[in-house]
Amino acid sequence: TSILIPDKLKIKRLVVSELPSDWDDHPYILRTQIVGSDWLTSMGEAVLQVPSSVCSDEYNFIINPAHTDAHEIKCVECQPFSYPKRLALKL
Structure with missing residues (x-):
């Protein structure tokens, strides 16, 4: 899946x-x-960029759906997602 985040939107970027x-760590702290x-x-930004805990050179982008600018983020290439069973939590 690919999304389009307009350049005018601020992204809060966290680094390791x-x-x-x-x-x-797992379980999550x-x-x-x-x-x-x-x-x-805080409602400061519509998007938070965080390091991936799976791939050290990649990032995940978290969208705050309650942010006033969230509606400007568009899905440009949408694909169904199936959560990998190997990553499922065992309760």
């Missing part, structure tokens, strides 16, 4: 050095969840 040293929650409630 700004995160706790154990940011990519509360401190990283707080970083995301704080960003979400």
Whole structure:
């Protein structure tokens, strides 16, 4: 899936050095969840870019659907997604 984020939208970009040293531990640590929650409630940006915990040279983009500019982000190449069973949590 590919999305188009207009250039005029600000993206909050986090890099590994700004995160706790154990940011990519599993199970997930509360401190990283707080970083995301704080960003979400701040309503400062419509998009948060975070390092991927799976691929160290890639990033994930989180969209805040409640942000006033979120409607400007468009899906330009949409594909169905199936969550890989190998990554499923065992409860």
